Amino acid sequence: MDNPIRVLVGKVGLDGHDRGVKVVASALRDAGMEVIYSGLHQTPENVVRAAIEEDVDVVAISILSGAHMTLFPRILELLNGKGRDDVLLCGGGIIPEKDREELMKLGVGNLFGPGTPTTEIVAYLEKEIAARRGK
Amino acid sequence: MGGDRVALARAMTLVENGSPGAADLLDRVYPRTGHAYRIGITGPPGAGKSTLVSRLVGELWKGGSKVGVVAVDPSSPFTRGALLGDRVRFQDLPDNSDVFVRSMASRGSSGGLAFKTGEVCDLLDAAGMDTVIVETVGVGQSELDVAAAVHTTIVVLVPESGDEVQAMKAGLMEIGDLFVVNKSDRLGAERMARGIEDMLRLSPARHDWIPTVVLLSALRGDRFPELLEAIESHRSHLEESGDLAELKTETARSRIRDLIDACIRQQFWATDGVNEQLDKALELIAAGGSSPYSAADEIIKKFTGGRG
Ligand SMILES: Nc1nc2c(ncn2[C@@H]2O[C@H](COP(=O)(O)OP(=O)(O)O)[C@@H](O)[C@H]2O)c(=O)[nH]1
Numbered sequence A: 001m002d003n004p005i006r007v008l009v010g011k012v013g014l015d016g017h018d019r020g021v022k023v024v025a026s027a028l029r030d031a032g033m034e035v036i037y038s039g040l041h042q043t044p045e046n047v048v049r050a051a052i053e054e055d056v057d058v059v060a061i062s063i064l065s066g067a068h069m070t071l072f073p074r075i076l077e078l079l080n081g082k083g084r085d086d087v088l089l090c091g092g093g094i095i096p097e098k099d100r101e102e103l104m105k106l107g108v109g110n111l112f113g114p115g116t117p118t119t120e121i122v123a124y125l126e127k128e129i130a131a132r133r134g135k
Numbered sequence B: 001m002g003g004d005r006v007a008l009a010r011a012m013t014l015v016e017n018g019s020p021g022a023a024d025l026l027d028r029v030y031p032r033t034g035h036a037y038r039i040g041i042t043g044p045p046g047a048g049k050s051t052l053v054s055r056l057v058g059e060l061w062k063g064g065s066k067v068g069v070v071a072v073d074p075s076s077p078f079t080r081g082a083l084l085g086d087r088v089r090f091q092d093l094p095d096n097s098d099v100f101v102r103s104m105a106s107r108g109s110s111g112g113l114a115f116k117t118g119e120v121c122d123l124l125d126a127a128g129m130d131t132v133i134v135e136t137v138g139v140g141q142s143e144l145d146v147a148a149a150v151h152t153t154i155v156v157l158v159p160e161s162g163d164e165v166q167a168m169k170a171g172l173m174e175i176g177d178l179f180v181v182n183k184s185d186r187l188g189a190e191r192m193a194r195g196i197e198d199m200l201r202l203s204p205a206r207h208d209w210i211p212t213v214v215l216l217s218a219l220r221g222d223r224f225p226e227l228l229e230a231i232e233s234h235r236s237h238l239e240e241s242g243d244l245a246e247l248k249t250e251t252a253r254s255r256i257r258d259l260i261d262a263c264i265r266q267q268f269w270a271t272d273g274v275n276e277q278l279d280k281a282l283e284l285i286a287a288g289g290s291s292p293y294s295a296a297d298e299i300i301k302k303f304t305g306g307r308g
């Protein structure tokens, strides 16, 4: 039997709504993943520390505050600094197409807009992690 | 630990998944275990266990200890998925290598994987932690297994979780070495603490130890010195009575038995012809010519050399 995919789900930045991330967290759990929910107002340092200790396959971060162009690269940089560039960093938020492309070039995975069906997120993670584990 | 945090986390995954190499790793690590004092924290959901653990880690760390935490939440038996939310309460912990927090899904109940909490604690122990804290939800079998593998078991109760009779029904009264009545800021907490004290006085002492009851508020963080003192005196009791050494032997004994059980089971089902024989027996049962009991008996006799 395959080992469950472990995902860290959290929210970085100042805005205080967690309904979206909770919906995603439960959808991932229902898809058989082990979801570590880390809560609101996370700093990139917190996120990366948790990702390391929990040895996750995926870090899924929601950023609605508009600071995505600094926060995503910072998380990537910290992960790389720990030798964990194998972790898939993806996320959600309202992110303009131009920024999305730039972030993907840096190595960030899919960024899902608000209202994306959770089935789409699940399918993406399953496919992406299967490919990475297959290597 | 420093850069070894990544390695430690990876080792936990290896052990938890029972991947190839896990047994070798644990074998190498075992001689370096035995240093850490192990505390189990259990109680109903929402009792404030994680809040308490977070405070306790802070206090122990301030006292110069390195602390590892394993927070266990249940896996869904249907999907094997789990939502591990304890980290939400661990935000204020010192961000350095003296503190290591790991969330674990109970898995065991589904998919036949063994429950690996004890082994994950071993890894933290071997990594140099002075204290290892295991948080489990007190609703099933898992906290009994955990209670058997830690030195001090703390049961956390709150007025909302019902009275001490409820706790007794859930089997929590028997496993607690210490009882914390949390949310002392809430109505009924004090009465509950007294109820538990009365009940404990009336129960027979286990191993010459009468559990202490500490009334506190994990949220406000008061009365932690009392809690630390209570833990410390239980520890002294275990050391002086020799129970500490006995616990280590008993843990080793049950590990050996578990490993042998798993090995024999696996060998048995991998034996040539066993599954064919099982299919044949099922046909016979369907035709009304046998029962599961005589079928099991025959299969065991045939494949294990006559013992049945
Ligand atoms: N009023 C009050 N609430 C508390 C106290 N300790 C914890 N809580 C709250 O109880 C809820 C559950 O706490 P948590 O630590 O997650 O409980 P767990 O499920 O047992 O781990 C949270 O909202 C806490 O803030 C306390 O001493 N007083």
Ligand SMILES: [Mg+2]
Residues within 6 Å of the ligand: B049, B050, B051, B085, B086, B135
């Ligand atoms: Mg908890």
